[in-house]
Amino acid sequence: MQEAGTITVPGAPERPAGAERWRVAARNAFPFIVVGAIWEIVAWAGVFPHRLFPTLEEVAISFVQLTVSGILPHHAIETVIRLLSGFALAAVFGVGIGVVMGRSRRAEDIFLPLVSILAPIPGLAYTPLFLLWFGPGAFAALLLVGFVSMFPIIYNSWTGVKAVKEIWVRSAQSMGADDRRLFRYVILPGALPYILTGLRLGLAQAWRILVAVEMLASVPWGLGWLIFGAREFLNTDAMMAGIAVIAVIGLCLEKLVFQKIEDYTIVRWGMMVA
Amino acid sequence: MNEQAQRRRSIRRAAITLAVAAALYQALSLSGYFPQVLMPTIPTVLETLYAMLADGSMFQHAGATLSRVLLGFMLASAVGITLGILMARFKPVENFFLPLVSALMPIPSFSLVPLFMLWFGIGNTTTVLVVLYGATFPILFNTWSGVRAVNPIWLRAAGAMGAGEHKMFWKVILPGASPFIITGMRQGFLRAWIAVVGAEMIAASNYGLGWVIFDAEQFLQADVMLASIVVIGIIGFVFERVVFGSIEKATVQRWGMVRMAKG
Numbered sequence: 001m002q003e004a005g006t007i008t009v010p011g012a013p014e015r016p017a018g019a020e021r022w023r024v025a026a027r028n029a030f031p032f033i034v035v036g037a038i039w040e041i042v043a044w045a046g047v048f049p050h051r052l053f054p055t056l057e058e059v060a061i062s063f064v065q066l067t068v069s070g071i072l073p074h075h076a077i078e079t080v081i082r083l084l085s086g087f088a089l090a091a092v093f094g095v096g097i098g099v100v101m102g103r104s105r106r107a108e109d110i111f112l113p114l115v116s117i118l119a120p121i122p123g124l125a126y127t128p129l130f131l132l133w134f135g136p137g138a139f140a141a142l143l144l145v146g147f148v149s150m151f152p153i154i155y156n157s158w159t160g161v162k163a164v165k166e167i168w169v170r171s172a173q174s175m176g177a178d179d180r181r182l183f184r185y186v187i188l189p190g191a192l193p194y195i196l197t198g199l200r201l202g203l204a205q206a207w208r209i210l211v212a213v214e215m216l217a218s219v220p221w222g223l224g225w226l227i228f229g230a231r232e233f234l235n236t237d238a239m240m241a242g243i244a245v246i247a248v249i250g251l252c253l254e255k256l257v258f259q260k261i262e263d264y265t266i267v268r269w270g271m272m273v274a
Numbered sequence: 275m276n277e278q279a280q281r282r283r284s285i286r287r288a289a290i291t292l293a294v295a296a297a298l299y300q301a302l303s304l305s306g307y308f309p310q311v312l313m314p315t316i317p318t319v320l321e322t323l324y325a326m327l328a329d330g331s332m333f334q335h336a337g338a339t340l341s342r343v344l345l346g347f348m349l350a351s352a353v354g355i356t357l358g359i360l361m362a363r364f365k366p367v368e369n370f371f372l373p374l375v376s377a378l379m380p381i382p383s384f385s386l387v388p389l390f391m392l393w394f395g396i397g398n399t400t401t402v403l404v405v406l407y408g409a410t411f412p413i414l415f416n417t418w419s420g421v422r423a424v425n426p427i428w429l430r431a432a433g434a435m436g437a438g439e440h441k442m443f444w445k446v447i448l449p450g451a452s453p454f455i456i457t458g459m460r461q462g463f464l465r466a467w468i469a470v471v472g473a474e475m476i477a478a479s480n481y482g483l484g485w486v487i488f489d490a491e492q493f494l495q496a497d498v499m500l501a502s503i504v505v506i507g508i509i510g511f512v513f514e515r516v517v518f519g520s521i522e523k524a525t526v527q528r529w530g531m532v533r534m535a536k537g
Contacts, residue, residue, distance in 0.1 A: 028373040035374065052392050105280075109287035114295060120514060121507040122468040124475065125484070128491035129499055132312050208465075212384035212472045216488075224385065228476075231388040239392075243385050250380025 098157025123148030160194025346405025358417025420454025
């Protein structure tokens with residue numbers, strides 16, 4: 001489908017790959033140039049107060065300044081660490097609870113009602129409650145991110161373990177596999193695509209709410225706090241620089257983590273996406 | 275053990291779990307390990323919920339939240355579905371918007387709240403825009419892949435039988451893409467619901483369930499908070515199961531399309 005736009009003229013010499021790549025790059029850059037130009041025009045025309053709508057140069061300058069002084073990297077690193085540690089918490093508990101729920105009917109009966117009551121509530125609704133209980137700051141933010149991103153992981157691990165074919169389990173058992181080997185060689189690989197999907201959803205969820213949690217929990221460092229604090233001083237350029245970093249981190253997550261996992265699970269399932 | 279006995283045992287166990295969880299919470303709350311204002315007993319929460327329902331304030335807040343989320347969600351559906359279809363049908367549109375969409379999509383909607391607050395002030399505009407931003411992308415993406423995934427044989431068959439552009443769109447492409455579009459709207463609504471609660475907390479206006487929760491924190495009213503969380507959970511659940519469940523039944527199943535993608 002992507003290739004549908006490239007027209008090869010019959011008989012014409014094949015275009016070198018380098019030129020093709022430039023053409024794609026130019027095509028992808030074009031919309032950004034248009035939007036950037038519109039932004040500049042609006043900023044220069046003074047439709048909005050200048051403080052609230054800085055030009056792109058000012059955003060770039062403040063980006064460079066904040067980066068050189070080390071403020072922006074510090075915020076970004078804190079955010080990424082918070083994201084990863086919250087997610088690690090969610091992964092450990094989520095996969096653990098999900099697998100136990102999938103394997104034992106008793107555990108399923110015990111956990112399922114709790115999970116199905118807690119899961120549909122948007123994670124951010126818990127924020128003030130967590131802040132009251134654990135006090136504002138980094139600890140509450142970490143717990144909250146972990147707690148919220150745990151639910152998709154639980155659901156998918158649970159479904160994955162239940163989706164392992166009964167016949168695989170029985171044949172492994174009849175060939176004398178004990179519980180441990182059964183788990184290691186049959187159930188875990190069988191449930192893996194689901195578990196990976198759950199982890200991907202959990203990480204995406206953690207990322208989506210992390211910024212808001214940082215704004216509300218008054219953590220000392222973090223991109224959410226940076227952009228929220230910048231509002232107080234009308235530092236729109238610093239805010240835009242922060243948002244740009246958030247976009248870059250998000251894009252990296254998307255390209256380097258989610259798509260890799262997706263490719264891997266799709267290959268494993270032998271499925272093709274539309 | 276037969277299936278029915280097993281189900282009965284499951285229900286009994288579920289009831290026991292919930293009762294035990296409630297009892298534990300109640301015991302913890304009564305023990306005074308946390309101050310009572312921070313961890314009110316279950317009867318207190320229920321009383322607060324009842325009082326807020328009785329004096330109508332809960333309906334006011336829920337109404338404000340619902341109108342914001344529905345307005346934002348409808349705008350998001352209009353933008354997402356239109357743009358998604360255009361992107362799938364016309365290559366230049368896709369070439370222009372796809373890079374922009376891929377760059378904007380990974381930005382969490384909340385990170386734009388401070389910016390929107392500066393531009394549009396505190397209140398409805400900001401909240402609706404955040405909802406719009408959060409909900410558009412899943413709808414757009416699913417519509418786009420749905421239209422592209424319409425079986426080419428159907429298009430050719432309809433073309434061979436003399437269907438014009440207009441008919442082709444309404445009778446073949448739209449029904450064919452509908453499972454994806456509805457999945458997208460379902461995901462979009464989930465995002466919208468999260469976004470509205472968060473946006474109301476940050477861009478505090480005067481009404482709204484998110485605002486109530488956040489405001490209650492200042493006055494240490496954990497009972498108000500828990501009561502509002504319960505209402506948020508119920509509304510979200512109703513929309514997810516009842517509204518989207520029945521839309522799906524009414525459209526996708528009626529048109530004879532199996533559900534291909536799962537939300």
